[in-house]
Amino acid sequence: MITGIGVRAPGGSGTKEFWELLVNGRTATRRISFFDPSPFRSRVAGEVDFDARAEGFGPREIRRMDRATQFAVACTRDALADSGLSPGAVPPHRIAVALGTAVASATSLEDEYLVMSDGGKDWLVDPDHLSPYMFDYLSPGAMPAEVAWAVGAEGPVTMVSDGCTSGLDAVGYAVQLIREGTVDAAVAGATDTPITPIVVACFDAIKATTPRDDEPALASRPFDATRNGFVIAEGAAMFVLEEYEAARARGAPVYAEVSGYATRCNAYHMTGLKKDGREMAEAIRAALDEARLDRTAVDYVNAHGSGTKQNDRHETAAFKRSLGDHARRVPVSSIKSMIGHSLGAIGSIEIAACALAIKHDVVPPTANLRTPDPECDLDYVPLTAREQRVDTVLSVGSGFGGFQSAMVLQGLGGAAR
Template sequence: MSRRVVITGIGVRAPGGRGTKEFWDLLSSGRTATRTISYFDASPFRSRVAGECDFDPELEGLSPRQIRRMDRASQFAVVCAREAVEDSGLDLAATDPHRIGVSLGSAVAAATSLEREYLVLSDSGRRWLVDQDYLSPHMFDYLIPSVMPAEVAWTVGAEGPVTMVSDGCTSGLDAVSYASDLIREGTLDVALTGAADTPITPIVVACFDAIKATTTHNDEPEQASRPFDGTRNGFVLAEGAAMFVVEEYEHARRRGAHVYAEITGYATRCNAYHMTGLKRDGREMAEAIRSALDDSRVDPTVVDYVNAHGSGTQQNDRHETAAFKRSLGDHAYRVPVSSIKSMVGHSLGAIGSIEIAACALAIEHGVVPPTANLRTPDPECDLDYVPITAREQRLDTVLSVGSGFGGFQSAMVLRSVGAAA
């Protein structure tokens, strides 16, 4: 029998607040944190709104050396890992370091620092032959994504498996699943896991502009992210991170740890169809959902809430609606569904972990976060998308899904410990 895996610590940095409590306050109140891009002059771009984090690394306790060495995404990951460990009450010194691992997800890793350094080396793109005399000594750290989980491992003293997962927008879900598998199979007792991405840079904004994936609702930045709304026209790019302490259940119980939720099932699929396109029938996501529910050994009718990918693109929201109907049957019309991207935007590889945090906190507080900005119902998206206002409801079983460019479709089931026992 495989071992049980539970979440005992959460650390979040997301738009609209600093820390997990402010993150949950934002979601439960239905407020939005998207705004006009302030990090650079976005006036030449098609989409000029984003979910920016008010993140000060010095106030977060990072040293000047750490700030110089680490990319912004790595800084997010380390700060969130510290918060998760503190929240869990875990005594790292009393835990065998070979039984602690790290699994971290990211889509674009150190894009912020890579772009900054290129601009310095090339004199803002004016020089084809760059001047290596201006090369940062930390350039290697920016180029190699595995540096991010290594930074977290050094922070917590983890000497078990340390892994980077980078498969686009499902990275945050997939990284947590990998950590859970290592605990289930007996390799680890504890893992620091989650994801971080800080993609609000000119080159990333330009990439999504080119394929018209991001919104043009620039005049109303707070209302720009509109998942499942009839007026939606693309997602809002964002940054953020979420990290967790996940433990083997008996390990957590013996030390009297508070448990937010148990991770009971997961599955992933690929549509092998198109880099950015999605089939309208939602078959691959539906298959991932069915497999995750089977892994959890639960019937679709016990799902109390679905945390949707809900990016706010026309095709994604239709695709998801079809997938929920295909996998949950008639229950799809009864279960509440919502997208927190309406409030914090889409932080690419990080969002899957940020949404896991939202699901665990939803179980903890008995509240379904709303889909903000959902004012004009789309006839093709005809499920209960919890518009505008949060809803109090007991939640024992929650499904979270992710969809990523490349055709990746992932699903995870979280349950309250009492329900999963």
């Protein structure tokens, strides 16, 4: 059960602001301000207005923790407060941590390289200028360790890094730990801060990101015929997950149950996708089977919807293949149209959106969808949020390497509201 949520996303400083942005169909993508983007093909991003000091981090913590780690810890604090889970309520060895990320401490690693190489001027870097926390930046395991220290978790602590499905897979793994009885509670989610010159350059090189630099707010256009790539972004979302009976016994607020989860790989290509969407469709079917649900039970589909022609058409085919005729009746939308694509973090941020959609009975829109692609012919909820009953949500993710993941979330009737 999801009993606590913490979000840091473009356009807001917390979960409430995040949800308000989505239901109002506002976009938070803008010209990159973290560095001069002039040399790059794509100069737009979804940046988070994050003040570490205002978030309660001291100077030593700020130096020790990468920006992505700070996001994760800040979201964890919010999720714990939201859940009302008091310290000591669960034995430390019965609490797990699962954190997802795609590029880990990319921000700090690039900063340290620039210092040691004098801005890239020297091929041989000077180790005398190396940060004493370089190990923390280099080892992704340091990130979930910081979250574990923040909550006093002494159970399994895991980093999940499999590209853009990391945020779904980390939560899916944590749910499995609870189901098998290994732990009673878990803090799980994902974080990424990839808006750095080297990461932007990498996506520029493969032309995956949009060059629509003159219209930053309109640049992310999933399922639109005029789309030409995704908008890179940063962000994080963390959750408190608890065993159902324990959450109910303490009267915890329950947003939703993670009732089904599955992941598959296409074993085909690092960045390419098969047109038939078979692997994503198989993940969807497996997740629905685990939830013991017929495909017609799905009230809303949170799409990966990155805004690349390849992904959007692949995904449309996967929905038709897995949901059959119901694919044409169920609303589908992509919140990346509003906050961009934060790589490994986005799966968890989208889980938060799904849980809030269940709580408020609102389907977020696909912003900037004005010219539908004829090959993407489902109900993609263009421009405006839709009020309707939302009890069961399917959320999917697709990542480089061929990873395809699906998760089913369900409300608990009056108990979840």
